[in-house]
Amino acid sequence: MLSQEASNPGRRISLHGNWSSRTTFILAVTGSAVGLGNIWKFPYIAGQNGGGAFVLVYLFCVFLIGMPVMMSEILIGRRGRRNPVATMELLGEEEGSSRRWKWVGVLGVIAGILILSYYSVIAGWTLAYVEKSVTGQFVGASAEEIGRLFSDFTGNWVSVSIAHTLFMALTVVVIARGVERGLEQAVRFMVPALLVLMLALLGYAISFGSFSEGVSFMFTPDFGALTWDGVLAAMGQAFFTLSISMGAIMAYGAYLPEETSITGASIAVVIADTGIAILAGLVIFPLVFANGLDPADGPGLVFVTLPLAFGQMAGGTFFATIFFVLLTFAAWTSALGLLEPAVAWLVERHYRSRLQASIMVGGLIWLLGFGSVLSFSTLADFRFWRGTIFDNVDYLTSNIMLPLGGICIAVFAGWVMCRNSTSEELGSSGTGYKFWRFLVRYLAPVAIMFVFFQAIGLL
Numbered sequence: 001m002l003s004q005e006a007s008n009p010g011r012r013i014s015l016h017g018n019w020s021s022r023t024t025f026i027l028a029v030t031g032s033a034v035g036l037g038n039i040w041k042f043p044y045i046a047g048q049n050g051g052g053a054f055v056l057v058y059l060f061c062v063f064l065i066g067m068p069v070m071m072s073e074i075l076i077g078r079r080g081r082r083n084p085v086a087t088m089e090l091l092g093e094e095e096g097s098s099r100r101w102k103w104v105g106v107l108g109v110i111a112g113i114l115i116l117s118y119y120s121v122i123a124g125w126t127l128a129y130v131e132k133s134v135t136g137q138f139v140g141a142s143a144e145e146i147g148r149l150f151s152d153f154t155g156n157w158v159s160v161s162i163a164h165t166l167f168m169a170l171t172v173v174v175i176a177r178g179v180e181r182g183l184e185q186a187v188r189f190m191v192p193a194l195l196v197l198m199l200a201l202l203g204y205a206i207s208f209g210s211f212s213e214g215v216s217f218m219f220t221p222d223f224g225a226l227t228w229d230g231v232l233a234a235m236g237q238a239f240f241t242l243s244i245s246m247g248a249i250m251a252y253g254a255y256l257p258e259e260t261s262i263t264g265a266s267i268a269v270v271i272a273d274t275g276i277a278i279l280a281g282l283v284i285f286p287l288v289f290a291n292g293l294d295p296a297d298g299p300g301l302v303f304v305t306l307p308l309a310f311g312q313m314a315g316g317t318f319f320a321t322i323f324f325v326l327l328t329f330a331a332w333t334s335a336l337g338l339l340e341p342a343v344a345w346l347v348e349r350h351y352r353s354r355l356q357a358s359i360m361v362g363g364l365i366w367l368l369g370f371g372s373v374l375s376f377s378t379l380a381d382f383r384f385w386r387g388t389i390f391d392n393v394d395y396l397t398s399n400i401m402l403p404l405g406g407i408c409i410a411v412f413a414g415w416v417m418c419r420n421s422t423s424e425e426l427g428s429s430g431t432g433y434k435f436w437r438f439l440v441r442y443l444a445p446v447a448i449m450f451v452f453f454q455a456i457g458l459l
């Protein structure tokens with residue numbers, strides 16, 4: 001089978017069957033992309049970095065760096081048809097370079113583990129906020145009371161640990177059983193529902209928030225307010241929100257049928273993901289300004305701003321419950337994508353059963369998660385390098401590992417793979433193809449390197 005494959009690499013068949021349709025693929029990738037990154041992370045780091053200029057750089061990175069890297073990842077995945085580590089190793093050799101490209105896959109597996117260790121803690125917060133919503137704890141509360149509710153909750157490491165444990169267990173159970181059609185159904189329902197709810201909240205923000213102030217904060221670029229570290233954060237956020245640079249999308253691409261358009265699928269995912277992030281900002285910032293809150297408040301921003309609004313609106317308990325349930329779902333479909341690469345790798349490489357592998361990796365991530373749990377309570381004052389343990393894990397993954405993975409993937413698709421391989425996968429060799437190739441060969445690597453060195457002070 002292998003020799004037959006080697007003689008005709010373009011027609012390699014997936015070892016695990018294919019997605020049933022193009023829509024399924026787009027849904028799965030959208031499910032992994034749309035998550036806490038859009039609704040929790042984007043508003044708070046945009047707020048911390050002064051708004052407008054950050055958003056502009058973020059959009060630039062999403063479309064001119066993120067999207068071509070996403071296309072590269074999908075095409076690499078489809079050509080290799082294996083787990084990301086094995087795919088990079090195989091294609092590295094096949095394209096006449098080196099098997100050592102597998103280390104890009106390994107970097108991705110490690111990034112997934114580290115990201116999930118804090119992602120699960122924040123997802124635990126959203127899970128706990130479902131309970132706070134149902135029991136009407138936001139009703140009529142003042143900004144101060146909502147703020148105290150948040151800091152009392154996150155400061156209580158026992159409750160946060162329970163929530164983190166519950167969320168991790170939920171994720172491990174699904175991964176252990178194998179990601180099935182249920183996921184497709186969940187995403188098919190969740191993303192549109194989230195969109196509708198966000199639009200309803202937008203209506204509320206327009207009527208009751210300081211909408212023009214929020215819009216101008218988000219879209220009036222003040223480059224004086226943006227540092228190079230902020231530019232790096234915008235770039236890291238572009239990678240994070242699209243779930244790229246760590247092999248996860250490569251793994252999804254491995255099941256993509258030959259005839260599906262990679263460009264079309266990427267455009268759909270990028271637009272859905274970016275749309276939801278911008279919508280989240282348009283809901284949150286008007287409410288921030290109307291309530292005299294601070295946009296640079298940090299990780300608690302969504303957990304304070306929205307409950308405050310829910311507490312004041314008619315039917316707030318109902319909307320709050322739906323919102324946090326949907327956010328938990330969105331986080332959960334992303335968490336599956338973060339855990340899967342490590343589990344798949346362990347299963348294929350070390351001959352563990354899926355159940356064993358899921359419990360081992362899940363257990364490790366659960367333990368690592370306590371670093372982030374305690375960053376908001378007992379160890380809040382234990383600071384080094386970038387701040388708390390949570391701050392450091394976040395910085396290391398989003399601002400260092402993802403850009404590094406992004407460069408490697410761009411260079412691999414642009415320089416290591418030959419023209420024929422990539423144009424065959426992208427199904428074109430015209431202007432669009434040339435533009436993509438320019439982006440991955442020159443713009444992406446140069447821009448990532450430049451921002452990276454600026455931020456760490458080497459330029």
Ligand code: TRP
Nearest residue numbers: 032035036037241243248337338
């Ligand atoms: N994109 C996800 C979000 O915005 C987080 C994420 C980053 C992710 N890398 C991933 C999800 C890889 C799945 C796979 O919340």
